[in-house]
Amino acid sequence: MWICFVQSLQAVEKKPDQISVPELLQAGFPPHLAAAWKEKAKQPPEIFLEWKRSLKGKDAALVSKVWKQKQITLYATKQKFAEKGKSQSESDPQTNRNHSEINKSKNTKKDLSLSTNTTDPPSELFFGFTYQNLDVRYLPRKEKNHSSIFFGGRNKGQIWIIEKRDEDFSYGTNLTFKQLRFTSGNRYKPIPHFYFAKDPNFYSQLERTGSPLPQPMLYTNFFGYRFLNEGKEYELGIYHAASFSSHPGLYFVSPNKSYSGVWSMGDQKSSLYINDSWNSKDWGTHRVQSESIFDKKESVGFFYLKSESPESKFFLDATMYRDSPLLYGMVSPEEVRPQIPQVLGYLRTNFKHLIGSEFLSSTEGHRYENGRSGFFPFFISEWGNLIYRYREYNESGNYHWNELGRAAFYEWRKEKAVVSVGFESRETGGQWEGKLAIPIDPGNLLELSAIFREGHPYTRAWFENWTYATDFNINLTDRQEIIKLKWVSPFISLNVSYSEKENDPNPILFINFQLLQKFDF
Structure with a gap:
């Protein structure tokens, strides 16, 4: 009977990476959600679970539906048997104390780490380039053509990039150590804002979940502290961005980066970002950006x-x-x-x-x-x-x-x-x-x-x-x-725009091409 029970468990258990894309699409997944599932399924179980918990609205409902239908498990069967063995030994007080101390130690370490190591993709190197042409007769040449080339990498929550934008060299780095975060340069920042300190000559169409390419910026520095409140991670710190304000300021980031803001103390200048959604059985799904x-x-x-x-x-x-x-x-x-x-x-x-x-x-x-x-x-x-x-x-x-x-x-x-x-x-x-x-x-x-x-x-x-x-x-x-x-x-972006005005012999042609190539190691 015990053998039959084990075999039945093995027959129905599935890991996330064993679910194919056609199965996800058949279950009603939109393409972006199916792509995110497959990407997270390649990573450690903790990362997949963290991603599942971060979903909201219709996406969360679809993932939960497939989770139940396919009877997804994140850990090996032997781990479940170990847990079952643990429950059977509860009659031993000494064993209970040992398990309690071990679990307490693990939870303490997890709470104190607060490192992006639990949510970041595997170690990788990446490189790419962008080319942009705005063909307008009356614009100066320096505003028509822009190009860049970059090379970077990330490992254990740390990320860096070296770039050449037109004739200027720049860098970007995002360093985390336990509760502390430090970003510097022209690419990385803890806030997800698009307008903030934006480089007016460049933009990234390849910014998405798991991408190492957020929006290009002008030079900034951020230093912040990350802390847990009721199991959710917040971040608070100071920053300086001369292109946004000549005065330093404060910044704040909520869990999942649904809300974030910056405030300059000297000139009372601020910026606010919102990207949130709510799902109600009676009132429907609502999203605000x-x-x-x-x-x-x-x-x-x-x-x-x-x-x-x-x-x-x-x-x-x-x-x-x-x-x-x-x-x-x-x-x-x-x-x-x-x-x-x-x-x-x-x-x-x-x-x-x-x-x-x-x-x-x-x-x-x-x-x-x-x-x-x-x-x-x-x-x-x-x-x-x-x-x-x-x-x-x-x-x-x-x-x-x-x-x-x-x-x-x-x-x-x-x-x-x-x-x-x-x-x-x-x-x-x-x-x-x-x-x-x-x-x-x-x-x-x-x-x-x-x-x-x-x-x-x-x-x-x-x-x-x-x-x-x-x-x-x-x-x-x-x-x-x-x-x-x-x-x-995920690795190529092409934007082409052509327009003409009435009684104007000068049409406007805009072309932007972006390439990103990643190598795991």
Whole structure:
């Protein structure tokens, strides 16, 4: 009977790395979550467990579902038998005391270590390069072309990098020792901010979980203390970044880096970052992303909210941002430097992506634009839907004009995959719009967005755009033609953007290519 019990355990037990990608996708995993599972499965059990506990919302539910269905185990069967033997020996007081002391010692060491050794990937070397070209006739040559090459490595929670950006050499290092962390140079920082001390000529599209390439920065130094509170790790310290503020300041990071902020004591300048989600059985799943720089002279930033009903039938997307010349090269490197700040707000609600409404409002200097929209299907099938949309466009400041746009679209959506193409007709012209987002395989995503305007519309087009910071963003454009192509994988990133303005013989072409190659040792 005992032998049968052992055999039954061995028959159903599975390690995380024994679950194939097709099995994960069949269970409903989106590609990015399947890729993260396979990456963490190659690492020690403690790291996989830490990653599982850090998940929230729908991702956490999917992982827990597969965990139960596949009866995942992180440790060998013999360890379970050892634990069973331990429980059988509980009648021996001396044995109990020994086990208690051993466990207490292990827990104490675990609490005191607080090292990234328990969450960092295996030791590795990495190298790569980036190339960027912005072909605009009236820009100085030094602002058109940028390139970099880098080489680095990490081992036991320590990481370093040496870079050559254009003609300048730089370095970056992230050192941890028990509760202490020290970062220095032009690459690493304990906070996940994108705007903070951003190098305006470079950005990383390869920043993701487990990547050694966070956003390139101008020179900074951070020194902090990491501590546990109710089993969660926080970090508090001091920093100095001359490009952000001439005065030193304080920084704070919450568990999972869901919240972080910096504050400069001298000039009262600060920056706040939020990336959090909540999952409620009754109220659905909600995600918030935000980053802002608060300054007495000029504050900038964005806020994004995404909500889904418990049955994923009702959706809400809301975004608001304020850009300015301060953010040139930070949010959309391919765009021309804005001359004046713009404040834009956008809200979209819909049922199963079929019936919904949109609202937009923008203030840019003395130019004010707003509009509203409604859409509904007139044909539905498993191969896609035909959707009718109307929009009301209003503009004041230049033309004092309002008009109605009527559009018909074909759309197909599933998870992160989107196929959409359609034409909108207005009184002063019309426009073709298209969106394409295809997860090729885990960790690889191909995106294409385009717009072609005909005639001479007085109001700008609402152009859906994917950006670094958020899942979704929208901006206004008066360009006659825009084509954007993006391909992102764990080791390659390609961004191509082409646009033309009305009555302007100078088109704008932006190309950015990034490569990252890693070697474990």
